[in-house]
Amino acid sequence: MKFILTSELNKLAKKLRFLGFNSTVCRSLSSHITVRLAITEERVLLTRSVKLFKDKRQFKRFLVVDSDPIKQLEAVFKEYKLCSENIFTICPECNHNLHPITVDKIAIELPPKVLANYSEFKVCRNCGHYYWKGTHYDRTIEHAQQMMELYD
Numbered sequence: 001m002k003f004i005l006t007s008e009l010n011k012l013a014k015k016l017r018f019l020g021f022n023s024t025v026c027r028s029l030s031s032h033i034t035v036r037l038a039i040t041e042e043r044v045l046l047t048r049s050v051k052l053f054k055d056k057r058q059f060k061r062f063l064v065v066d067s068d069p070i071k072q073l074e075a076v077f078k079e080y081k082l083c084s085e086n087i088f089t090i091c092p093e094c095n096h097n098l099h100p101i102t103v104d105k106i107a108i109e110l111p112p113k114v115l116a117n118y119s120e121f122k123v124c125r126n127c128g129h130y131y132w133k134g135t136h137y138d139r140t141i142e143h144a145q146q147m148m149e150l151y152d
């Protein structure tokens, strides 16, 4: 399942990407462009805009009510019974794929503490960010499991 989010949901987009869901943020203020992207790219539109949510065209959409990104994520997981099987595969910053990279290629750029504690790294070739399975990763996995346990 792929998503398109309006720009007020940028934090939610990062969380969805981290959990492996392709999530574009539409910066355009034009509802016409946003809806057209949702339709042509077969993405579910996530928005807090009631006006956009009530658009007459045929496409999948979900109205995000809460202002807290954690609660927003929980609502989307619950609505679509999402399963985060592809965690750690998409760059949370820019929505491009992550690729494994050997530590010796990036060691000089990493803090010593990270080098001492982690061995598996990934890189986003689009924005250049490095990622490793640190405490944030563990917390996110735990949260995803808790959300999935709430399904019927």
Ligand SMILES: [Zn+2]
Pocket: 091, 092, 093, 094, 095, 096, 124, 125, 126, 127, 128, 129
């Ligand atoms: Zn990136």
